[in-house]
Amino acid sequence: MEGMTAVQGRIAEIQNRILMLSANRTSSTSAAWSGAAAAAGLTGTAAAGTSTSLGAGDGSAGAAVVAAASKYLGVPYAWGGTDPASGLDCSGLVQRVYKDLGIDLPRTSAQQATSGTPVASLAEARPGDLVFFDNSSSRAGIDHVGIYIGDGKMIAAPQAGDVVKVQSVGNPDLIRRVLPDTPAASGAPATAAAARGSGLAGVPYSDLFAAAGAKHGIEPGLLAAVAKTESNFSSSAVSAAGATGLMQFMPATARGLGIDPADPASAIDGAARYLRQLTDQFGSTSLALAAYNAGPGTVSRYGGVPPYGETQSFVTKVLTAAEAYS
Structure with a gap:
């Protein structure tokens, strides 16, 4: 015994040491990405109805968003939540993830749905894009958002009693891109950049x-x-x-x-x-x-x-x- x-x-x-190292690495990665983005003039505010001031970026930006979102997996859903210590709702998660990377987004999913630029279809979506849904029966408009991570999957805070998790996207009503629209100049896959980091x-x-x-x-x-x-x-x-x-x-x-x-x-x-x-x-x-x-x-x-x-x-x-x- x-x-x-x-x-x-x-x-x-x-396990505790892994969690601490993982958190430290994520924070360092986010800080490094934000610093590099600032140096290149890539950071900014994604104001409602406008594109962010993000300019030509590299393909690791989407991987940075996925990595930043992954550290909140398992955080409980909380309606109106913006603090991972007490819980996050769907738009609170999105706002928090992008804030970690130096990008300011509006608070609600309906407001976030006017940020950045439109993406025509899921086939054209890239990791880091935002996928939006109108799940209401009252025609209230967009009421849910997730962060696309590729292969038909997203990270989202689904509903009360659930946690931030990876789930299938299904059929989004709207897709928006707030990251640079220019692919990596080097041609290196985002996953390769993530692995190197x-x-x-x-x-x-x-x-x-x-x-x-x-x-x-x-x-x-x-x-x-x-x-x-x-x-x-x-x-x-x-x-x-x-x-x-x-x-x-x-x-x-x-x-x-x-x-x-x-x-x-x-x-x-x-x-x-x-x-x-x-x-x-x-x-x-x-x-x-x-x-x-x-x-x-x-x-x-x-x-x-x-x-x-x-x-x-x-x-x-x-x-x-x-x-x-x-």
Whole structure:
């Protein structure tokens, strides 16, 4: 029993350090982005009915918005909320995220819907664009907003009793762009810039970890840590139990997720999606990792990290590696 307590204590300690490092890195990234934008004359106020004073920018701007929004995942919804310490509503989240990057937006979703420039369709939307919805039956107009992160997904504060999370966009009524409309001069993908700005520089498949993490709301460093622990970044790895690929999926799990475990891009995206599901189900990273290793049914049966040496070691190793990548 003392051994189990020690393991749980070590897991909690590592998780706290990861959270602190992640918060510090996000703050540093936001400050650096704001400083660079100011130096280039890119920051400004997105006044109602006008474009922001953002000029030609680089493609990392959208990645910066996604990274800034991701740090609020899990914050409770609060109607009228503008402070993450007590809760955020949809427009409060949007205003806060852009404020973190030095861009002032109006307070309400209806006002925000007049900022920036229109985007014709979701097919033309880019990460960082704002997607708006008219969900009312009273013809009151726009009453909901989210931040587009790509692949038909957005980060939003949905409704009372829920939290800031990644969800499908569906069919938005309006899309607006308040970021620079000029693509990256270097042609470098936003995800590559995000990876370089994290602790993943030089890590195999770093761009894939960054893209999947942004898409599903999972720390890219955690995904890299799972790959390091599971296969040492080998896409051809096969375990004695029959798990295959970079992220070591059992055949049944891979089929259930609809992924190809031998394809790094498919496996990493599937792992991010699976960890998102497990985190939402169990409410913590350590339990999600335990379920990834031992199965969600086992974690439910024991009501926590099961007393298996392999699983306890896996959770500790992944969290330790994730700390190094944060």
